[in-house]
Amino acid sequence: MTLPIDAIQDGIIADFGIFDQWMEKYEYIIDLGKNMQPLDERYKREENLVPGCQSRVWLHAELVDRKVIFTADSDAIITKGIIALLLQTVSGQPPEAIGEAELYFIDRIGLREHLSPNRSNGLVNMIRKIKSVASGFSAAG
C-alpha cells in the first residue's frame, strides 16, 4: 500500500531535517541520482523529453491498476536526484491524487531555487508534465 502523497512529502522533509550543511544535502541528492534505476533506452524518445531543461530530462508514465507509474532519467545527476524524490512522492499514486497534490516538499527541503522561473531549470516543467500526464490519465480513465 502506498502512503498518501503528503505523508511521503512529510517523510522527505523529516529526512532532510538531519542535514545542517548544504553539502550533506547535495551528497544525498547526488546519491539518490546515482542509485536511480536507469530508464529503459527505448523510452528516451523525443516525446518523453521535458522541455526547457538545461539538462535533458525524460519522463515516462504508464497507468497500472489505476495508478500512475513514472520512470525518468536525466543526464545531470543533481536533476536526477531531485527527480528521484519527485517520483518517490507521485509514482504509484492515483491520477486524481497527483492532479490535486501540492508539491511543497521541494521548497521546504531548501531546493526552492530549483523551482525558479529561470528557464535553465526544468523542474517546473517537470512538475507540469507530471500533472498533465496525470490529468490525461484521469480524463481517459
Added chain:
Amino acid sequence: MTLPIDAIQDGIIADFGIFDQWMEKYEYIIDLGKNMQPLDERYKREENLVPGCQSRVWLHAELVDRKVIFTADSDAIITKGIIALLLQTVSGQPPEAIGEAELYFIDRIGLREHLSPNRSNGLVNMIRKIKSVASGFSAAG
C-alpha cells in the same frame, strides 16, 4: 564700410550687457523681430526653408560686390529676433569671412539654449545654412 564680424559680435555683447533681466533681453529680441524687414514673399520658397526648425525659417542669400547679402524671415517672433542679430553680424560680409567666423555672441548674450542639439530649435541649422551658402559663394567666386 562694414565692420569685421567679431567687432559686430562684440558690439552686440556690449549692448546686451545692459540687460540684467531676461525679460528686458527678450523684449529687445522680440522688438528686433517685429522690426525686421519682411522677406519678399517670392523668396519664401521650399528650398529657402531651413530644415528642422519648430518654427518655419526662410533664408535667402545673394552675392553683391563679393559680399553676401542675407535676408530671412520666420513665423516665430523670437526666432526672427535672433535671426536679426545673426544677419547684423554676417550679412554684407565677404563669403570667406563668414566661412571662418566663429559666432560666439549667441552663447555670450545668454542664448545658449537656442544652440542646443535639441532639434526643435533650428538655430544650429540656420548657422549651418549660412556657412554652407557662404562656402558655396566662395567656391564659385
Added chain:
Amino acid sequence: MIGTTEAGQKENLSGGKPFNVEEVRQDFPLLERQVNGQRLVYLDSGASSQKPRSVIDRVSHYYCREHANIHRGVHHLSQHATEAYEGVRETARRFLNAGHGHEILFTKGTTESINLVASSFGRKFLNPGDEVLVSMMEHHSNIVPWQMICQERQARLRVVPINRAGELDMDALESLLNERTRLVSVAHVSNALGTINPARDITALAHERQIPVLLDGAQAVPHMHVDVQDLDVDFYAFSAHKMFGPTGVGVLYGKEELLDAMPPYQGGGEMIERVTFDRTTFSTLPYKFEAGTPSIADGMGFGAAMAYYDQFDEQEVIAHEQDLLTYATDQLCELDGLKIIGTAAHKAGVISFVFEDVHPFDVGTILDQLGIAVRTGHHCAQPLMDFYGIPGTVRASFAMYNNRSDVDALVAGVRKAARLLR
C-alpha cells in the same frame, strides 16, 4: 516559484491610500528643482513623467545588490533576478487585468510595441488590398509603422476622421470597417488633444466583424484604470516612462491566440527553443517576442512604478486630475485670443492651445524663462495639426503630482507671454 498567473476577474488593486497632492509631490525629487531661477512648474508629463523616489531607489538597489543576467543562469543572483523580473510581468498582468502572464510582452516602449505588431501581425495577416484603420488624431508612432508595413504588403492605410472638437467620428469609423479591414489601431487617449476615445464602442464595432483592435495606451495608462479584458481589446501598448516608471521599457499586451499565431519579431538569444543552421524553433510566449537581454533594471523600476500608482484610491486621483483640467481650462479660456485645441466631452491629462498671431514656440520660450515646462510644436501628430491648419500648439500636460499653483503659474505665465509677444 510556480506562480499562478491566471486570473478570471480584475482584482482590486487600488490600495486605497488617501490621495494628497502635497504629500505626493514630496515623493518626486525632481519637483524640488529650480529652473532659470524659478520654482519648476512641470507641465510636460505627457512627454515623460517624473519618477518617485521608490522607482529611482528600486533601480539603484537592483544594480547595487541584485544584478545578473536573467533566464539562463543557474546561480543565485541570476535566479533571484529572474524571479524578480518575472514578478514584474505578473504585476503588469494584474495592472492591466490580462488573462495570462505570457500575454504581457516587455518592449522598449509604446513605439516598439506598435512596431512589433505592425511587423509581425502585418507580415502574417496583411495581403495586397487589405486595409488597416487608424485615426486622424494618431501619434506618429501609430501612423508610420502602419505606413511602412502597408507599403511593403501593398495594403491600404485608411483614416477615421474627427470633428472639430477632436472626437472620433464613430459613424465614419463604422462605415470604414469592411471585409478588407484587418486591424483597427487607435489612441486610447490622444496625446495632442487629451480626447478619451470610446474604446469599448470601438472594440464592439470591430469585433462584430471579427476585426482585432490595438489601443495605443501611452497617454491613457497614467490617468485611468485600464482593464484589457473589460475593454476586450486585442493589443494594448504603453510606455513605463509616461507613468512614473523608467525610460527604456514598455508593454505590449496581446491576446494569446493572436500572439501565438504571429511570427517572431526580432531574433536572438532569448526567443529560441533550438537553433541549428538547418532549422530553428522558437520559444513559447512571452519569450518568443523577447529577443536579447531585456532592460532588466528598467523592468524592476517599472514594477515599483506600478506599485506606486496602485497604492492610491484611483477615483481620488482621477478626480484630482479632472479638477486641474477644469480649473486650467476655465481660466485659459478667458484669455483674449487664446483658443483651446481639443474640446472633446471626455478628456484626460492634456490642454492644448494656440494664440492668435503668436507662434507656440514663442510662448514656450517665454514660459521656459518663467520656469514653466510645457511642450510646443506638433506633438508628433502632424496630420492632426494639418487638420486644424496650425503649425502646432502649446500643450500643458498634467500628472497626479501637479497642483493648482502649477495651474496658476501657467495662467499667469501665458498672460505675460501674450503681453510680451503681441
Added chain:
Amino acid sequence: MIGTTEAGQKENLSGGKPFNVEEVRQDFPLLERQVNGQRLVYLDSGASSQKPRSVIDRVSHYYCREHANIHRGVHHLSQHATEAYEGVRETARRFLNAGHGHEILFTKGTTESINLVASSFGRKFLNPGDEVLVSMMEHHSNIVPWQMICQERQARLRVVPINRAGELDMDALESLLNERTRLVSVAHVSNALGTINPARDITALAHERQIPVLLDGAQAVPHMHVDVQDLDVDFYAFSAHKMFGPTGVGVLYGKEELLDAMPPYQGGGEMIERVTFDRTTFSTLPYKFEAGTPSIADGMGFGAAMAYYDQFDEQEVIAHEQDLLTYATDQLCELDGLKIIGTAAHKAGVISFVFEDVHPFDVGTILDQLGIAVRTGHHCAQPLMDFYGIPGTVRASFAMYNNRSDVDALVAGVRKAARLLR
C-alpha cells in the same frame, strides 16, 4: 552646442590612471555581497558585468535632477537632457573612434543592433540567391536574425567552419566569399570560447570583394580597445550592460554611406521629417533609426560606463585580464578529467570547460552553493555545442574587477564539485 563630431584619428582616451584591482573592486557595490553565506565570486561577466557606483549614481542623478523627454522640447530640462544624451553619443563616437557622431545609433543592445542591420540592410540588399556569411561560433543573436531575413528574402546563410581549438578557418572563409556574398557577420570575440577573431584580416578579405562586414562586439568591447576606423569594419554592435553600463542600451556603429542607403527600421516619433497620410519623409542620421523615446537614463549611465573604462591605462587592464586567464587556465588544466573548450591562440575574458561524465549543470549548481557564479549550458551557441558534441560547458568569464582569489575560489570549487559528482 555645435560640437565638432568629426575626427580623423583616434584620440588617446586611456586616462592612464594606474590600474589596481583591489581599488577597482571598491567601485562595484555588488561585489561586497554574500551569496549562500559565502563571499560572492562573480565569474559571469560575459553574461552581464556588474556596475561601478559612478554608473549607478549617474542614473539616479539623472532621474532626481535632470529627467525630461529629449529632442523636441523647448524647455530647459528637455534641452539639458538632450545635450547630455547627445554628449553620450559623442563619447561613444570617441570610444569607438567612429568618423561621425551620426554613425553611432543607440539601440536596446547587441541583439537589436544586429536585427536592425538584418532587417534594414537585408530588405534593401538581399535578393534571392544572395548569401550572408556567419561562423560556426556565433551567438544565436548573430544567427537567428540572419536565418529570418534569409528565409524572407530567399537568400542563403553560409557558415564559416572552425578548427577544434575554436579558431576560424580563414582559408575556408576566403573560399566562401563570392559574388553572391552580400555581408559577412562574425563575432569579434566568441562568448562561448573566448576566441579573438582576426577582425582586420576578415575585413581585408571581404573588402577586396566589396563585401561589408559586421562585427558582433558584445564580448570584445569590455576587454579591448576597439577602433572601428582602424578595423575598417562596416557595422559594429555591442551592449552597454556587458561593459559596466546599464541594461537596456547598446550601440550599432555603421558607416555613413551604408546607413544612408538603408531604409528605416522602426517607425515612430523621432525618426520622421514630415508625416502626412500621403507621404512620409524620414529624418537624417542617426535619428532615422531611432524611433520612439529612447532609454534616456540608460544612455546617461552608459556615458558614465565609458568614462569609467577609459580612465585606466588600457594596457594594464588587458595585462591584468590576461594574467587571470592564464592563471586560471593553468590550474584548471591540471584537474583530472577536465577539458578546456576553446584553446585558440588569442583569447579574451572567457574559459569554458567540460568534465568527463559530469553535466555542466551539476557543476554550476555546486559552485553556486559555494557562492561562485558561473554560467552553464549552451551559452546561446547551440551550433557550436553541436560541433563539439557536448550539451554545454561551464563558463567562467572575467572582467577587470576579478582577482586571483576569484580564480583560486573557482579552482577549489571545481575540485570540490568533481569530488562530489564523480
